[in-house]
Amino acid sequence: MTKTPGEAKTPDVTKTPDVWLPFPADEVEGLPEGLNYRFWDGEPDYPADPADCAFYVVPYMKGSEVAVRPLGGMAGVQVVQTLSAGIDHVEPALGLLPAGVRLCNAKGVHEASTAELALTLILSSLRGVPGFVHGQDKEEWRSGFYPALADKSVLIVGYGSIGAAIEDRLAPFECARVGRVARSARTAARGPVHTLDDLPVLLPEADVVVLSTPLNPSTQGLVDAEFLAAMQEGALLVNVARGGVVDTEALLLELQSGRLRAALDVTDPEPLPVGHPLWHAPNVLITPHVGGSTSAFEPRAKRLLAGQLRRFAAGEPVRNVVRTIG
Secondary structure, rough: EEOOOOOOOOOHHHHHHHHOOOOOHHHOOOOOOOOOOEEEEOOOOOOOOHEEEEEEEOOOOOOOOOOOOOOOHOOOOOOOEEOOOOOOOOOHHHOOOOOOEEEEEOOOOOHHHHEEEEEEEEHHHOOOOHHHHHHHHHHOOOOOOOOOOOOEEEEEEOOOOHHHHHHHHHHHHHOOOOEEEOOOOEEOEEEEEEHEEEHHHHHHHHHHEOOOOOOOOOOOOOOOHHHHOOOOOOOOEEEOOHHHHHHHHHHHHHHHOOOOEEEEEOOOOOOOOOOHHHHHOOOOOOOOOOOOOOOOOHHHHHHHHHHHHHHOOOOOOOOOEEEEEE
């Protein structure tokens, strides 16, 4: 095993390119021949010299520190492929990469699982499922009337592929309407998509606001005190995006006042530390960032990687390029 090099070295262009995978190569069906496959899932030792890596697949859910650790030594890397929809965990080290490197995300891998969880959080929160669980623990029969998703207005903030998948799953639930917000205005298959500038008009009309936007400078702290104040009393905020999209202190004030409810798969900070007031805030349901961590992840991720590497080996353009360095 090769230890972390002290500094980057010039890659040997005469060698067969290395591909670093977080899965053993024999477990990924359809990989092309002609590449050296190295298994690395964030262990302290590297499987080979990073300078020889041409295609780096970032280990999934191992944190930013692990994700970026080899990048400074990858002088010959051409493609950096994340297995997440977001790229915020690798962005701090992009300046270490040579010009021309293509950064790709995992579009197509997480839509189904994340949309499932968004619907789970909405329905569980509206129908009082957390209270029923606590009642079961205490052997209490907590009957009563609870809100339905039917006839509610839902606003999806971050209408990319995951946002569209969420709306697909909302369709059978007889919502009064679904609003869509993204960086750019356009017309999607299900209707018009508004811009962030329209939020002051859209937020007061929504019973449920779902966050599925990437974390970037324009969305960091997007859900601040002003955003939350524009939401109607009793509205539900659902975050399946990134914790940094929401101002935690501003949200805590709204939860503690009883004006809003929240269902959060992501938090800021994350993991949520022991003793943090968000754990025991009223009207909040918290799941531990499991939107993409399902049985659907691995087969979809492997299909994505096999397809990307077949294109790479054939000299064809790779897909899901979200940034080119330089």
